[in-house]
């Protein structure tokens with residue numbers, strides 16, 4: 140009981156200073172408005188490079204062709220019909236984009252989590268090895284995204300060793316191929332966004348106290364049980380950011396689907412927007428699809444983050 | 454006796470033996486060694502901890518206490534040797550398969566779980582039916598039921614410490630391991646928790662193995678203390694045994710203070726060992742001497758020594774050193790500590806209880822030092838007389 144008393148006096152002491160901020164209000168307020176001033180450059184940047192383009196995008200999505208005008212000539216209007224038209228024409232690509240992105244995100248999680256776990260937990264303390272593995276994880280960033288995807292095209296080509304080996308092992312029919320398939324597109328997406336999955340997970344596992352895993356074992360939880368009850372929950376912030384950082388760019392990606400897919404059964408919405416804009420100069424449809432993609436991602440991410448618990452993100 | 458001091462027989466008679474019982478759930482370590490590379494963190498350790506006892510593993514930082522505990526918990530695999538609990542060999546069992554729980558020095562509370570869920574964690578893994586109710590009782594034991602729904606980060610250090618204790622205790626382990634559990638607390642809270650821990654141990658009757666580098670903590674709490682140094686057990690026994698009859702210079706210096714004087718054995722007769730200490734004859738009871746020939750260290754605790762004016766007559770049966778010059782006097786209220794420079798022997802420490810109302814000698818006084826021979830202990834002359842002094 141004497142201990143309880145000691146602890147409550149400790150609590151009382153920590154409450155003490157909170158009652159006195161009235162005295163300090165003056166300087167604090169001035170310091171705070173100074174801090175807001177520091178936001179100005181960032182705000183200006185956002186207005187010029189984010190808000191204005193989004194407004195332009197929204198406006199363009201409602202344009203109509205100039206009557207009797209050339210291809211690519213449009214005039215301002217409020218033609219909302221552009222949206223249902225665009226969605227009706229391209230809903231398979233929209234759905235496919237999210238399906239591919241979802242599968243790629245899952246695959247990246249399944250591959251990326253163990254990688255992050257090994258680097259952050261298994262080799263903890265072995266600084267050199269840890270550094271080496273981290274560099275290997277980040278190494279793909281040293282070459283361009285497009286070059287790496289082109290390299291995948293070579294790897295998956297019909298006469299390259301992967302396909303030859305699979306056929307030799309009879310894991311693939313004689314007339315089977317990898318390139319220009321949905322598999323190739325998803326594999327490319329998975330590979331290209333893997334570091335975005337693994338790094339945030341690594342960061343949250345790295346912060347975790349190894350003693351917590353030992354405490355799990357000490358409290359009768361097997362290795363797997365400790366992983367489910369302790370390690371995974373504590374790494375959820377990393378998993379949530381990793382999945383977002385993978386899913387969002389993957390659903391808008393067009394490089395993988397153009398280089399590794401085929402134009403019929405693997406095209407994604409990014410590819411459609413690209414060709415609507417640059418090939419056929421159908422700016423309103425390209426813009427409308429961009430807006431649809433943006434809103435859909437916002438809704439999906441909003442639902443996901445809500446589900447995963449917002450406190451996990453901080 | 455003329456000196457007015459009783460022999461050691463009146464106090465708890467020291468006996469040097471690992472007092473062990475043969476009850477069921479003893480923890481036994483047999484020839485356990487742990488090597489990290491070529492470095493031996495734990496070196497051929499053999500130890501039996503009787504069930505239901507409060508056992509302290511005491512030693513300076515880096516001597517291998519945590520490593521020993523981790524091997525018992527199953528968090529570290531011994532390089533050789535075996536560990537058994539209640540007669541069952543658990544050496545090859547995983548941590549989660551051992552009837553052992555640990556209170557970690559850093560507490561290691563699960564930050565994502567509430568206090569109650571932390572305490573219920575082990576019970577749930579063991580599929581105890583009323584896990585939550587039992588966890589609540591565990592919190593009652595440490596008087597923290599009212600904080601059951603908080604997260605660990607919302608607790609003070611002392612509260613976290615008690616949650617960690619409750620989380621381990623509720624599982625009713627055969628052995629509870631505590632790794633410097635009070636190390637992070639401030640002195641006042643630490644003293645309170647020592648009493649609290651002892652109360653809880655008596656209440657629940659479990660075997661506690663308490664690791665600490667604080668000799669006072671080990672002495673006040675434990676039934677049996679093992680003093681560990683450089684991966685080995687130097688000596689093991691009740692706090693009084695260890696204090697009254699240290700068997701190595703390290704124990705003599707690490708556990709309290711000692712005056713250790715190098716000497717040479719001259720004769721062994723009638724149960725006494727006669728030692729020549731810089732020309733003066735000092736006797737040591739034969740049963741209290743580790744070594745009975747050649748060079749030895751003769752030791753006596755500072756509070757056993759009396760300061761006498763150089764001129765006073767002394768009885769023949771006392772051990773007497775001096776004369777020397779008082780070089781320092783510090784009055785602490787209950788006692789006075791003197792430092793006496795004895796030519797040829799160095800500095801001698803003396804604690805005198807404050808019976809006379811103040812110090813009885815001043816700096817510069819010529820005094821002699823006397824004590825009842827029965828309090829003397831003899832150590833191996835190969836020991837370093839200052840071993841463990843800086844570590845205590």
Ligand SMILES: Nc1ncnc2c1ncn2[C@@H]1O[C@H](COP(=O)(O)OP(=O)(O)O)[C@@H](O)[C@H]1O
Pocket residue numbers: 489494512513514515516517518519520521
């Ligand atoms: N995993 C490890 N690898 C290498 N050396 C270690 C390891 N763990 C402990 N040691 C060393 O073993 C010795 C004993 O450590 P420890 O058991 O933690 O000591 P204590 O708990 O008594 O302070 C120390 O010198 C420490 O540096």
Ligand SMILES: [Mg+2]
Pocket residue numbers: 515518519520633
């Ligand atoms: Mg330690």
